Amino acid sequence: MRNFLKTTLAFSKKVATTGALFETSRHVVAAITQPVTPQTRQVIVEYGAGHGNITRGILAKMHPDSVLLAFELHREFCEVLQQNVQDSRLRVINDSAAELPRYLAQYQLSSVDVIVSAIPLTILPPDLCHQIMREGHRLLSPNGTFMQVLYSLRALGRFRQHFAHVGYQSVWRNMPPAWIYTCTK
Numbered sequence: 001m002r003n004f005l006k007t008t009l010a011f012s013k014k015v016a017t018t019g020a021l022f023e024t025s026r027h028v029v030a031a032i033t034q035p036v037t038p039q040t041r042q043v044i045v046e047y048g049a050g051h052g053n054i055t056r057g058i059l060a061k062m063h064p065d066s067v068l069l070a071f072e073l074h075r076e077f078c079e080v081l082q083q084n085v086q087d088s089r090l091r092v093i094n095d096s097a098a099e100l101p102r103y104l105a106q107y108q109l110s111s112v113d114v115i116v117s118a119i120p121l122t123i124l125p126p127d128l129c130h131q132i133m134r135e136g137h138r139l140l141s142p143n144g145t146f147m148q149v150l151y152s153l154r155a156l157g158r159f160r161q162h163f164a165h166v167g168y169q170s171v172w173r174n175m176p177p178a179w180i181y182t183c184t185k
């Protein structure tokens with residue numbers, strides 16, 4: 001309960017960039033981490049890690065040799081994340097999701113198998129939103145998947161400008177109810 005209140009307070013102070021007052025529920029975590037597998041080594045990228053609820057879900061499912069690059073804009077959130085989650089497969093990156101190409105090069109990785117995003121794409125400036133989608137698409141491996149959680153289907157048109165296949169499902173057990181987008185090449 002204490003952590004829940006801490007996170008809600010921290011999110012509410014930065015609501016213009018968090019786009020939410022509450023962390024996503026374990027039901028969202030289960031749905032959005034669906035392409036993460038313990039069977040094979042994957043390069044996984046998370047956008048908008050916050051205090052790390054989805055991060056923990058990804059780490060719990062991923063292969064021991066997989067790597068997770070978790071982007072988070074706010075330094076305070078990164079500090080909480082690093083305190084809460086210690087795992088040698090995790091790299092916490094205090095920077096914008098738009099910087100993915102630079103960090104992939106830095107870690108000598110050529111493509112990404114799964115992108116899991118909780119950033120509030122619908123309230124970002126349209127140019128930044130399209131840049132994040134375009135670069136995500138470009139850097140995904142041919143069988144890769146871009147997963148996104150949002151509170152509406154308003155981003156469907158934008159995703160369809162970049163991805164050949166865009167599916168979606170609702171998760172009612174979340175506050176507020178959420179939509180999970182599944183985008184592939």
Ligand SMILES: C[S@@+](CC[C@H](N)C(=O)[O-])C[C@H]1O[C@@H](n2cnc3c(N)ncnc32)[C@H](O)[C@@H]1O
Nearest residue numbers: 018020023024048049050072073096097118119
């Ligand atoms: C709705 S919160 C999600 C937090 C957590 N992953 C969850 O599911 O509850 C969105 C997070 O995205 C971060 N964020 C917003 N824009 C971002 C960007 N361009 N790059 C990286 N993180 C961003 C915010 O700081 C915030 O922590």
